[in-house]
Amino acid sequence: MSDTHAVLYDPRGLVEAELPLDRALHEALITAVLAWKNPDLAPRDYEQIALRLAGHARALAADVQRHAAALPKSDDRGALAEVVLREADGRLSAPLKDSAHCVQNRARLVRPLYTRLDRLTEPVPAAP
Template identity: 65%
Template sequence: MSSHTVLHDPHGLIEAQLPLDRTPYETLVATVLAWTSPTLTACDYEQIALQLTGHARALAADVARRAAALPKNDGRGALADVILRETNRRLSVPAVGTAQCVQNRARLIRALYARLDRLTDSL
């Protein structure tokens, strides 16, 4: 007999109710963007890129949910669509073990948080 329960949530309703843990990722983004001449191994860069990629996907889903809840004539939804298209384009490129890749993912997260903040400012 299994001791775990399988969760079926195809519409992401449970995920929508859970807030993102923003602080550690903002700290990581600030650290990565402050690098001037990092000397990490390719494996370290790949691990950081994976962390940032996963968070960017979760953040993009949150931005998309919030934008979808806006009235159709709200310009913030159109701007969210622009950043979401750019997110999809940038995340379609596989992550590589370089500082440049990691910093590009960090910039993407920073842009997504800026858009999320604009979507939630007046809600």
């Protein structure tokens, strides 16, 4: 540990699981980014927005993973979550670029993660 920061050992992601995702803020950012026609931002601005969306997508993917892991193996929602998580992992592994296209791709990545999280957290109707 140094004087400037502390290293947290949290291999199971329990601290992150307790942090709320600021959904409204990120959905507003996504809406704005996807509405861009010909933005003229500095490369560093594109990079910062892409980093923010990528970080949020990673936190969201971890949340989806935790919820999916808690489901019984027979629950199809877990299998669907795995498909979305594989897609997210592949897209997040692509290098960030300082362009509107990259930022918009990161924004498009967050939406299916929220859709999957919503489906994992909604109550399942009881069988008749």
